[in-house]
Amino acid sequence: MPKLFSGIQPTGELHLGNYFGAITNWVELQEEHETIYCIVDLHAITSDYDPDTLRENSVEMAIDLIASGIDPEKSVLFIQSEVREHVELQWIFNTVTSYGDLTRMTQFKDKSEKADFVSAGLFDYPVLQAADILLYKASRVPVGEDQVQHVELTRRIARKFNSRFGEFFPEPEPIVGRGARIMSTADPERKMSKSDHEKHAIGLMEDEDSIWEKVKSAVTDPGESKGEEMSPGVANLFTLLELTAPKSTVEGFREDHKEGKLMYIDLKEAVYENLMGKISPVRKKKRKLMENRSHVEDLLEGGKEKARSIATGNMQEVRKMVGVGPR
């Protein structure tokens, strides 16, 4: 089975964009791949964060992932900073990474424009990401569109390393666009994201009233456009409905929309009902896991050991090739 790596930052709880966009995909990929899923706390500290809650958030992210269907038996699930080889490999990669390449990373340009303090770590972030992937010699990386550039950089780093020190790393392939693209309910032109306005991201574990408020207040349109045309807001609601409701339900609403007799409040109620139906098992499972936190910590400990056994072996090879470090 091909080896697959992906990471997620422990910055608060999952929202519907994460869940339907990435995580449900991660769950499926477990079946046909050797999956390694990493909670990337070292990436999280490149932007403003709270040290007092980071560790807790990391464990909570693990809880959310397990509740969502990531199986610690099938997948290696662990916290990045617990395997120190990530950082060691990053440093080595720094020496084969082109400075000019890094300056061209659009995500860095975006983030550094917004941030009031731009750390060297933020700049070097894609190199750590390359180390994350290649430390396990993963050949596939499910990512969002915005991360493709980083995977391409990872490929260049692998190529450079291989030509300099000898064939060792694979050139990983990005897996893009398999997940759904959930848009913000308040601004359906933009992807749902927790960084922008919390208001527009619906948390997977958020309380029911609050989810209903957000679904109900989702942007639609004046309802005058009949037929094929569908505004982005309405299309987004249909996306959510498709992900959660039976086909017949979706078809019914589609018909109504085509004929111009769809009441959006009905659509919103259906989205809410079906959404809750779909995610309530996940929510229940999370509640159970929360009661037994130490069990989750044990699972993470196990994940760390599995990750480490791959990482230390590969790093030993790398050190040998590069000519540094303890043998």
Add this chain to the structure above:
RNA sequence: AGGCCUGUAGCUCAAUUGGCAGAGCGCCGGACUCCAAAUCCGAAGGUUGGGGGUUCAAGUCCUCCCGGGCCUGCCA
């Protein structure tokens, strides 16, 4: 190491010579709407980065600290 600039509401910024801390946007509530958006009405929101000092009075002046940005790093 030295020099210069800077910090005011969630965001962008204003505040005369030292004289009641404000606006726009956003957020929240209401009207309108099948629900929203737009629009209208309303409300909340501040230790002016922090401490000390001068003064009747400090966002404003002095001082120290914290944070951020820029310039210099040459010859002797």
